[in-house]
Amino acid sequence: MEVIMRCRTILLVLAALSLGVATVQAQKTAKARRQGVIEFEKVHIDLGDFPRDKGKQTVSFKFTNTGKGKLVINNVSTSCGCTVADYPKHFIKPGGKGEITVTYDGTKKVAGKFQKSITVYTDGGKKFTRLHLSGYMFDGNSPSQRHDEAD
Numbered sequence: 001m002e003v004i005m006r007c008r009t010i011l012l013v014l015a016a017l018s019l020g021v022a023t024v025q026a027q028k029t030a031k032a033r034r035q036g037v038i039e040f041e042k043v044h045i046d047l048g049d050f051p052r053d054k055g056k057q058t059v060s061f062k063f064t065n066t067g068k069g070k071l072v073i074n075n076v077s078t079s080c081g082c083t084v085a086d087y088p089k090h091f092i093k094p095g096g097k098g099e100i101t102v103t104y105d106g107t108k109k110v111a112g113k114f115q116k117s118i119t120v121y122t123d124g125g126k127k128f129t130r131l132h133l134s135g136y137m138f139d140g141n142s143p144s145q146r147h148d149e150a151d
Contacts, residue, residue, distance in 0.1 A: 036071025036092065036124040038063050040131065047104070047135030055107035060099040061118070061131050065092040072123045076100060079117040082109055083133065087120070104133060111139045 040063045047057050065071040070091040078085055086101045102118055118131040 034069040035067050036065045036069050036094065036122065037067035037126060038071055038073075038120065038122050038124055038129060039066045040129065043129065044132040044134070047133065049136045049138060052107065052111055052137055052139055055109070055137055056103065056105045057135070058101060058103045059133065060101050062097065062099045065094055065096050065098075065124075067124055068094055069124075070094070071096075073100075073120060074123060075121045077119050077121075078102075082106060083116045083118065085118055100131070102131075102133060104135070106137045109137065111137050 040061055042061065045059045045061065047059065050057065070093055072091045073087050073089075076085040076087045082105050084103050084105075086103075088098045092098050100118070100120060104114075104116060106114065113134070113136050115132065115134045118133065120129045120131065121127065122129075
């Protein structure tokens with residue numbers, strides 16, 4: 001009889017623990033469903049070939065909040081001081097659209113191939129997204145002087 005009571009006690013403790021874990025998991029899942037989710041149309045933009053005298057290039061990375069809650073972009077950082085990003089400072093409602101404008105200024109850089117990264121930090125389900133910008137800036141009037149470098 002004593003063994004049966006111990007088994008019942010152990011089973012009750014295990015049941016209570018599993019119920020507690022399930023409750024915490026359900027709360028996390030419910031919270032996740034109410035978060036914003038950033039989804040970009042493109043995560044890489046190639047600027048192609050351009051001359052140094054047009055070395056300042058601006059592009060937009062367009063996105064949608066595909067989540068069920070509002071989305072806040074906390075910060076956007078770039079891999080180089082020659083690249084600057086401007087982003088919405090207000091929250092984006094579910095289904096809302098926005099864009100991150102990125103300007104690359106290579107006018108004081110050495111001509112050639114470049115690759116820059118832009119990291120977008122949000123409060124949503126995906127904490128950060130990395131975007132990429134690339135191109136080839138050449139001296140002179142024609143990209144014919146181009147010498148592809150290895151990646």
